[in-house]
Amino acid sequence: xxxxxxxxxxxxxxxxxxxxxxxxxxxxxxxxxxxxxxxxxxxxxxxxxxxxxxxxxxxxxxxxxxxxxxxxxxxxxxxxxxxxxxxxxxxxxxxxxxxxxxxxxxxxxxxxxxxxx
Numbered sequence: 001x002x003x004x005x006x007x008x009x010x011x012x013x014x015x016x017x018x019x020x021x022x023x024x025x026x027x028x029x030x031x032x033x034x035x036x037x038x039x040x041x042x043x044x045x046x047x048x049x050x051x052x053x054x055x056x057x058x059x060x061x062x063x064x065x066x067x068x069x070x071x072x073x074x075x076x077x078x079x080x081x082x083x084x085x086x087x088x089x090x091x092x093x094x095x096x097x098x099x100x101x102x103x104x105x106x107x108x109x110x111x112x113x114x115x116x117x
Contacts, residue, residue, distance in 0.1 A: 005112035009058055009069075012105035016055035016076065019102070023048030033098075037090040050079055058109055066116045073110030080106055 022030050023044050034044055054076040061069010083099035 002112070002115065005108055005115070006062075008105060008108040009062065009073075009112045012073075012076070012102075012109045013055040013058040013062075015102060015105060016051045016058075020048040020052040020055065023051070033092075033095065036092045037086045039086065047079075050075070054079065054106075061113050061116075066113050069116075070110065070113035073106055073113055076106035077103065077110055 019030075026041075026044065030044065031041065034041065039047075054072045057068050057072020057075070061067075061072060080099050080103035084096065084103055087093065087096045087099060
């Protein structure tokens with residue numbers, strides 16, 4: 001089970017780097033999604049920074065700073081709970097699987113680091 005959680009943590013970090021880069025680049029799919037959930041365009045880079053910080057924390061955790069990895073996992077869980085709630089509040093369900101998948105990856109990453117401490 002630990003190797004599955006390790007792989008999931010690596011995937012979570014990579015996925016968050018990918019989406020943060022897309023956020024910074026203001027990719028059309030990012031801007032369309034943020035408009036649908038009524039997120040101001042000016043907020044997108046700030047949220048990208050949080051995702052990137054979470055990914056960096058997971059990588060630091062994998063490098064041996066397990067407490068930082070755990071904190072990053074918890075932060076990403078909170079972030080993506082907020083993203084799922086934003087979709088529910090705006091009644092945007094056609095793409096709720098994306099923040100839901102990121103949330104599940106963050107939960108698994110948090111579980112990995114919780115087991116390492």
